[in-house]
Amino acid sequence: MSDPTGFPAGSPLATLRRISTRPRPAANEVPEERCDMCAEPVPEEHGHVVDLNSRRLMCSCRGCYLLFTADNAELRFRAVPDRYLHFPGFVFTTADWDSLQIPVGLAFCFRNSVQKEMVVFYPSPAGATESDLPMAAWETMLASNPDLAQVRDDVEALLVHRNDDGEFSCHIVPIDACYALVGTMRNTWRGFDGGQEARAALADFFDDVDRRSRPAKPVGDAQ
Ligand SMILES: [Zn+2]
Ligand SMILES: [Zn+2]
Structure with missing residues (x-):
């Protein structure tokens, strides 16, 4: 099934487009963005984890993010560092x-x-x-x-x-x-x-x- 945003479902761009096209919550509403791994709500500024198999970029809460920060671990997921x-x-x-x-x-x-x-x-x-x-x-x-x-x-x-x-x-x-x-x-x-x-x-x-x-x-x- 293709993503309604026009990108292949599950692609990093599909995730980001979904985020960028979602209506902004009003100031008094709780933002609905959630961790893609554990479904906890996440703040607007949050980390991402790459699924190495699907190449999907997943929104993640701090706890899930920290599980995947090890550099050389043989893991399917890897946290995106924030260094420039x-x-x-x-x-x-x-x-x-x-x-x-x-x-x-x-x-x-x-x-x-x-x-x-x-x-x-x-x-x-x-x-x-x-x-x-x-x-x-x-x-x-x-x-x-x-x-x-x-x-x-x-x-x-x-x-x-x-x-x-x-x-x-x-x-x-x-x-x-x-x-x-x-x-x-x-x-x-x-x-x-x-x-x-x-x-x-x-x-x-x-x-x-x-x-x-x-x-x-x-x-x-x-x-
Ligand atoms: Zn999480
Ligand atoms: Zn995100």
């Missing part, structure tokens, strides 16, 4: 960018530990456009920037951004933040270039990433 890191010395060329074949100014890359492959996706009016990241492109990125290796499988993404001056930046961001941006872009995109609302949403997103980020330490140091 930036890489001030990021080395990336226009040729590297071109090899990703991304038509917009930003791309998210993450490693799917079940499929054992790198995935790249970017927001578009249709939602997330996703493809396999060629291994050669990933290896080139990693050879020039070995510190990127600290991105965690399945739950974090590398956000590569090209600004209007053609300069590149790279951040590690939580995967739920990436999907939230995709949902926002899908809802706000108008016309050929996205329009004012989508551009404002994107600017807000990058402001938020900058505000939350701290510099990444070299691989091997504790974060």
Whole structure:
């Protein structure tokens, strides 16, 4: 059965769309958002857990979230960390960018530990456009920037951004933040270039990433 929001049922985007299209409760109403694992009510700001089998992003209460924070546990579920890191010395060329074949100014890359492959996706009016990241492109990125290796499988993404001056930046961001941006872009995109609302949403997103980020330490140091 397909989700009424238009995304395949159970996809992370379906979950987020369900959330973003749900009417906001009035101030005097109890919010109805609940933990997808134990059905306890959760506050508007809450953590998420990735189901590695279905790729579904699940809303979770603090208790359920904490069950799945271990990094290397052989578990089906994994908590999405809330850290944001930036890489001030990021080395990336226009040729590297071109090899990703991304038509917009930003791309998210993450490693799917079940499929054992790198995935790249970017927001578009249709939602997330996703493809396999060629291994050669990933290896080139990693050879020039070995510190990127600290991105965690399945739950974090590398956000590569090209600004209007053609300069590149790279951040590690939580995967739920990436999907939230995709949902926002899908809802706000108008016309050929996205329009004012989508551009404002994107600017807000990058402001938020900058505000939350701290510099990444070299691989091997504790974060
Ligand atoms: Zn719970
Ligand atoms: Zn949620």
